[in-house]
Amino acid sequence: MKKIIITGMIIASGMALLFSCNKGSEDVLKASTTCDTTAVSFSTQIVPILQNNCYRCHGSGNTGSGAGILLEGYSNVKTWVDNNYLVNVVKGSSGYILMPFGGPKMSDCNVNTIAAWVNQGAKNN
Incomplete structure (x- = not known):
């Protein structure tokens, strides 16, 4: 029974991680890696x-x-x-x-x- 609960928790954690990586988080990642050359100092x-x-x-x-x-x-x-x-x-x-x-x-x-x-x-x- 304990093994089933732990396995379920691991699967649930993996699913949460998978679904948290959506288009919104992809946009944030792209924004942080863009090269801004609009007003160079x-x-x-x-x-x-x-x-x-x-x-x-x-x-x-x-x-x-x-x-x-x-x-x-x-x-x-x-x-x-x-x-x-x-x-x-x-x-x-x-x-x-x-x-x-x-x-x-x-x-x-x-x-x-x-x-x-x-x-x-x-x-x-």
């Missing part, structure tokens, strides 16, 4: 992307690799935005070496966020 969105993907070679503490390109600080980044270099290397455009060099390609969201920030005027915000 340098300090809250671009800097963390650069820190996580670029500073290993292009941060101020790096003295070896990086080809002398510093991407720490707005004015340094803006130099590479103004010559169209930053967007082209993160996109891997023809004629440019895909960055980060030797690492995995940035996520589409990170690439799109950088491109959107540039298209929005590359503001120091």
Whole structure:
């Protein structure tokens, strides 16, 4: 009798879990994983992307690799935005070496966020 009750509870729990994953919860999951590029901020969105993907070679503490390109600080980044270099290397455009060099390609969201920030005027915000 005890085994039947436990088995019934397990089945009921599984059914509750199964039916709780409905269209509404799917929409919440999709909303939390979307890439919002409507109003990109340098300090809250671009800097963390650069820190996580670029500073290993292009941060101020790096003295070896990086080809002398510093991407720490707005004015340094803006130099590479103004010559169209930053967007082209993160996109891997023809004629440019895909960055980060030797690492995995940035996520589409990170690439799109950088491109959107540039298209929005590359503001120091």
